[in-house]
Amino acid sequence: xxxxxxxxxxxxAEPGETVDVMVSSFGAKTYSAxxxxxxxxxxxxxxxxxxxxxxxxDLGGTRTAISKPFNPGSCVIVPGxxxxxxxxxxxxxxxxxxxxxxxxxxxxxxLPGLAEIAIDGDGHLTGQAGDIALVSxxxxxxxxxxxxxxxxxxxKELLSLAIARDRDEASTPxxxxxxxxxxxxxxxxxxxxxxxxxxxxxGELTAFLDGKVDRPAxxxxxxxxxxxxxxxxxxxxxxxxxSLLAAWDFSRRMTSRTICDISPFQMHGHIHNxxxxxxxxxxxKGQELDWKLRPDLYSAIHFHSxxxxxxxxxxxxxxxxxxxxxxxxxxxxxxxxxxxxxAYFCVFAVRPPRDRPSGNTVAFLFPTCSYxxxxxxxxxxxxxxxxxxxxxxxxxxxxxxxxxxxxxxxFSVYExxxxxxxxxxxxxLRPIVDMQPKVKSFLGGFGSNIWQxxxxxxxxxxxxxxxxxxxxxxxxxxxxxxxxxxxxxxxVITGTHPEYYTRNMIEALQGFTDRGGRLMYLGGNGFYWVVxxxxxxxxxxxxxRSEAGIRPWEPGHGQFxxxxxxxxxxxxxxxxxxxxxxxxxGMTSQGFxxxxxxxxxxxxxxxxxxxxxxxISGPGIGNFGLAGGGAAGLEVDRADPAQGTxxxxxxxxxxxxxxxxxxxxxxxxxDPTPDWSGTQADIIRADLTFFETEGGGAVFSTGSIAWAGAxxxxxxxxxxxxxxxxxxxxxNEETPFDFPGGQGW
Amino acid sequence: xARYQITEEDLAYAQEFMETPIGYHSxxxxxxxxxxxxxxxxxxxxxVIEERYRLWRLAQLPVGRGAQVxxxxxxxxxxxxxxxxxxxxxxxxxxxxxxxxxxxxxTT
Numbered sequence: 001x002x003x004x005x006x007x008x009x010x011x012x013a014e015p016g017e018t019v020d021v022m023v024s025s026f027g028a029k030t031y032s033a034x035x036x037x038x039x040x041x042x043x044x045x046x047x048x049x050x051x052x053x054x055x056x057x058d059l060g061g062t063r064t065a066i067s068k069p070f071n072p073g074s075c076v077i078v079p080g081x082x083x084x085x086x087x088x089x090x091x092x093x094x095x096x097x098x099x100x101x102x103x104x105x106x107x108x109x110x111l112p113g114l115a116e117i118a119i120d121g122d123g124h125l126t127g128q129a130g131d132i133a134l135v136s137x138x139x140x141x142x143x144x145x146x147x148x149x150x151x152x153x154x155x156k157e158l159l160s161l162a163i164a165r166d167r168d169e170a171s172t173p174x175x176x177x178x179x180x181x182x183x184x185x186x187x188x189x190x191x192x193x194x195x196x197x198x199x200x201x202x203g204e205l206t207a208f209l210d211g212k213v214d215r216p217a218x219x220x221x222x223x224x225x226x227x228x229x230x231x232x233x234x235x236x237x238x239x240x241x242x243s244l245l246a247a248w249d250f251s252r253r254m255t256s257r258t259i260c261d262i263s264p265f266q267m268h269g270h271i272h273n274x275x276x277x278x279x280x281x282x283x284x285k286g287q288e289l290d291w292k293l294r295p296d297l298y299s300a301i302h303f304h305s306x307x308x309x310x311x312x313x314x315x316x317x318x319x320x321x322x323x324x325x326x327x328x329x330x331x332x333x334x335x336x337x338x339x340x341x342x343a344y345f346c347v348f349a350v351r352p353p354r355d356r357p358s359g360n361t362v363a364f365l366f367p368t369c370s371y372x373x374x375x376x377x378x379x380x381x382x383x384x385x386x387x388x389x390x391x392x393x394x395x396x397x398x399x400x401x402x403x404x405x406x407x408x409x410x411f412s413v414y415e416x417x418x419x420x421x422x423x424x425x426x427x428x429l430r431p432i433v434d435m436q437p438k439v440k441s442f443l444g445g446f447g448s449n450i451w452q453x454x455x456x457x458x459x460x461x462x463x464x465x466x467x468x469x470x471x472x473x474x475x476x477x478x479x480x481x482x483x484x485x486x487x488x489x490x491x492v493i494t495g496t497h498p499e500y501y502t503r504n505m506i507e508a509l510q511g512f513t514d515r516g517g518r519l520m521y522l523g524g525n526g527f528y529w530v531v532x533x534x535x536x537x538x539x540x541x542x543x544x545r546s547e548a549g550i551r552p553w554e555p556g557h558g559q560f561x562x563x564x565x566x567x568x569x570x571x572x573x574x575x576x577x578x579x580x581x582x583x584x585x586g587m588t589s590q591g592f593x594x595x596x597x598x599x600x601x602x603x604x605x606x607x608x609x610x611x612x613x614x615x616i617s618g619p620g621i622g623n624f625g626l627a628g629g630g631a632a633g634l635e636v637d638r639a640d641p642a643q644g645t646x647x648x649x650x651x652x653x654x655x656x657x658x659x660x661x662x663x664x665x666x667x668x669x670x671d672p673t674p675d676w677s678g679t680q681a682d683i684i685r686a687d688l689t690f691f692e693t694e695g696g697g698a699v700f701s702t703g704s705i706a707w708a709g710a711x712x713x714x715x716x717x718x719x720x721x722x723x724x725x726x727x728x729x730x731x732n733e734e735t736p737f738d739f740p741g742g743q744g745w
Numbered sequence: 746x747a748r749y750q751i752t753e754e755d756l757a758y759a760q761e762f763m764e765t766p767i768g769y770h771s772x773x774x775x776x777x778x779x780x781x782x783x784x785x786x787x788x789x790x791x792x793v794i795e796e797r798y799r800l801w802r803l804a805q806l807p808v809g810r811g812a813q814v815x816x817x818x819x820x821x822x823x824x825x826x827x828x829x830x831x832x833x834x835x836x837x838x839x840x841x842x843x844x845x846x847x848x849x850x851x852t853t
Contacts, residue, residue: 384784392767394791407811594768659769
């Protein structure tokens, strides 16, 4: 297990910048910390060997390790209700559709100290006011919306709980079921309103709802259920009601944390732990699929008891990045109780300073978006098919055991929530236990079986081995600074699997190659999914897997547009930025068992590519490697003019077979027939591709995640590493590449 | 539920697996493996890493997020390929009631 874990408040920092470190004990009594530059993280005895450098920087001595919990669960919190006059008569109402009823008590809307509408462990609607509790005979359904209300009439001394289920298939109007009891309640002033949770006796949030809530409202009078229904269907009518104390319209400011009260009191609130906004609401019947065009139909929030944005741990210590520290990948290493074997690595990048040139002309693009997408992923634990895809048994490393014991850490965008809806959000403001050196994974192929960050250290290790000075810049840096940052470099080198891209990022990288930049895409399945950041919530990222792509879930009907930005979610190839256009190749298949060599094509003798093959002869290359025993594998890309591969691109070599675990991607498998597998279909291959750009730039793409594992073979002394170095050497020269056919060809 | 049921007619594929546990498989063996590795289990065999690249313990992972991983005491492997063969034998027994080593006496 992991006796200690932690995280930093940022994944990129420049010299002089302060980084906060949050640490929690999961068994450790004490810990010490040091700063390490991570060079090569693979500990496979057949690999080049683990390597890091200790940085001389005093991070303090031994500290007491304090246990800090994970507190998942999303809700809305509206503070400041104390400004209202004391409430005597009232109606508390909402429209709700639970998505998971599993025996746990769930709160729908709560005014702690005054009233609450909830779902009990049996699925019945309950109402609580003062010491009086009501239980409806009606159970809620995960298939329907329900208008629920709790009303108190002081004159009649009557507390009533009502529920009306909308049944689209029924030909009769919804009918409210009402349960009432005599009650003598004192007028009270609630301090806050909580939607989709409440507070326990300890004051902590509890009873999180898995489900959607729409248009919760509070009135200072007792209303009949039919009246409530009429008012809730019409916000314009609702907001003019003199009895209205608050009505929260979730369709307003959906891209932010803010929850808007449309009543004149304007008691606005905020979301907690980033539930999904811009979700189809009570009145959505398929009228529109883009929330930007009919936001009023997207007035629901989908809450989950498993949502997690910011772990919110107290800062244990901070460090200031030394001004002379060179750009690179670093980690605050936490050593519990003197046990170095159990050390935890909080990995981050030190980017070059913003105010002065580093002098480096090569940048490694540290793919933080893809690390975040996979952050704490549980594919080998939660998805039975993973073993089929791996072609062998799942290995559980220590961090996997930690994840299994601590699901509250929050998920990656590969998981589903407990209600089986997809996880749209992933955050870096929590420990990311699989973003460490040394750790094994599920999908890295027979051999080292490492993935994402640790697999990318094969490239970092290679840069170290060839003595190549370089900067490390992150996805977040590129998203924020765009071409302003990239223009400093002759060459940008990607990681092994840069799969997740924001629009800023993909446009910056396209602009870079268009203007003469050189891109070395040393991976597979890159530039595939659209992701978005949120301007109001730093550190979180959204991904809605719409329409196609190999994906563990779909966003749900009518919910294909991102809540953070309004962008259409899914594949970049459906958003006019196919990866083939940027790098010549695009995702075609995956399998996580064994990899293959490439076989050179006639294009390999093209004089344009002569520099690539200096010292390399065919006909095959890369019949070795730490990722499945070959250079082509795991996730592989093909050149395809129909998807944007430039006409002049040279496919230099291709893999010519894969196992039948490799199948066709859904976006290309329009008519499923049983011949779309690795031993049968030529389309399932990795294409080693090169092309020049009109602006004097060039692109070299391997189309294979396994490429870097082959680079690292035999301590970086092999034909794959040599070819990569050949490319880097020429790409780093200032001399523009000639565009075949000349300008305007 | 998986439709395919493993029978004695699949013994040739078991033999094929024992010879090459990882890599290229015939369509018939792949179908057997899909049945063995698919979703129709309340507990799946997994390998818990004791020492990376050196030592693994056999365990079962119950369905359900957060379920306790159940270590099978006394079963350790120092070679992943041998681990695959052992897991295959166990699943064969689970699915057919048959001891694979008895059915395939030539395997060791």
